[in-house]
Structure formats: C-alpha cells, structure tokens
Amino acid sequence: MPKPEILDPQGQAVAGALVRLGVDGVADVRQGKHFELEVDDSVDDETLHRIAGQLLANPVIEDWVVTRA
Amino acid sequence: MKIGVITFPGTLDDVDALRAVRYSGADPVELWHADHDLRGVDAVVVPGGFSYGDYLRAGAIASIAPIMTEVVAAARGGMPVLGICNGFQILCEAGLLPGALVRNAGLHFVCRDQRLRVDNAATAWTGDLAEGQEILVPLKSGEGRFVADAPTLERLEGEGRVVFRYAGGNPNGALSDIAGIASENGRVVGLMPHPEHAIDTLTGPSVDGLALFTSVLKATAAA
Known part of the structure; x- marks a missing residue:
C-alpha cells in the first residue's frame, strides 16, 4: 500500500467515482497491490x-x- | 570517449539517446539489458520508455536486470550515469538515486515542452550549463511526480543535489518542483524531461539538451 503521506490520485479518483455512483459515507480510498x-x-x-x-x-x-x- | 545506451524490452528513446551521444562528439555504444557487459564504455545513459511494460512499478523490473548490476557497480566506482524519464525511475528503483517517481497529480499523462531551471551546474552531466539558466526540453510522462520523505528531501536541498527544477508551473505535482536530482558525488543524474529530444531544431523545441551530453565528455576526461 502507498504510505499514508504519499498522495494517491488513483484512490482519489475511485473515491470521486463512488460519489458519482451515489454511494455516501466513504471518506477515503487508497489503492494498493x-x-x-x-x-x-x-x-x-x-x-x-x-x-x-x-x-x-x-x-x-x-x-x-x-x-x- | 565511449558512451553506452541501454536497451530494455519496452525502451523507446534509446535511438534518440544514441543520436544525442553522436551529436556530442562521443562514440555511442549499444548496451543490451540481458548482458553483464558494459563493453568498455566511459559513461552510461539509461533512456526512457516503458521497460518491461512498467509491470510491478515503473522501472522496478529493469532495476534488477543483468546489465543494471554492472551499472550499479560502475556507478559506485564513479562512472557517470544519466537516467532519463523511465531511466530516472530505474535509477531510483536500483537505489542509485533517492526517492521515487509516482503517478502524476491529476492523473493525466503530460506531454509538452517544459522549461527547466538549472540549479546545479557542477554535476558530471551539467558542466556545460550555467546555474540559474533556463532550458527548454520535452516532458512526456504519466508517473513523473518525484516524492521522497522529509529527511531525504532536506538532505537533497541542503547538499545542492536538486539539479533541475520545473519552471513556469509544476506539471505533475513533484515535491519542491523537482525535475532532476544527482547522487552525492554528482556523477549519477536522473531527470524526468528528455534532453535527448532537444538536440536538433528539426525535431525538438531547442538544442538545449545537447549540453548534458557534451558536459559528460569533460567530466570523464577530467576524472
């Protein structure tokens, strides 16, 4: 997983997509392997x-x- | 003076790097990723592209290729090494340069002519440039955002090892606008933008990039 201090724009893009899907309550998404x-x-x-x-x-x-x- | 250029599977810019070496007046030497042989070169260029398809992480697989064990050993002995774009990522993954390159802020692949400020003209690859000078070279990368932890960044800044900084706006969110850095001894330099694409006005936005390749001739002659 990217370290907490590393900005994760891919995770942020997923978080943005969840909002567009109408999913509420997801504060943050981080993407790893x-x-x-x-x-x-x-x-x-x-x-x-x-x-x-x-x-x-x-x-x-x-x-x-x-x-x- | 012989300067080697490595080709990995997925390397794109080896031909331009070889041409830049030729323009500088040195003899270009093709190096192959699977060989343990540096073929007697005096310096090495690790060019850009998508080595091994950027699988795992950009530069990760290439950093442990057979030729890289030779490059790492030679660099530790003082041989000048220049990493461009994917080559910069490879040198970071190989531990020759600190920090890492990660996905651009904003996610977009950035492809444009980029102004850079030269912050260190004392490395093996920047002697023909002047500190504070601005150069114009192409930038084309999706994972070009330089990151490092706070102590590393402080050390790079304190020791004057930031070689190039983005001028006229930060294209990818790199920490402290860092476009390129050097090793402690100034022999290993990595940068995201592409000086080898800026050596002839027929195809490039300037001929500013040629200075990196001419610089190393004096650095190896002096060493």
Missing part, C-alpha cells in the same frame, strides 16, 4: 519479507504486510 505466492514449505517468513522488501514493494513509498493462508 496484492500478490499471491505459491511457495514450498522450505520458504520461511524471513524470505517472504525479503521478497516483499526487495522486489514486490518499494520501501520508499509503500508499506507491506505478509500473511500466510
């Missing part, structure tokens, strides 16, 4: 965090969370 990785048992959490921090996310502008399903 979601990746699903199929991994072997040998891939530990540390590796997943490294993947997220080195490639999937840009730590300069994005925060991320890693969850296992």
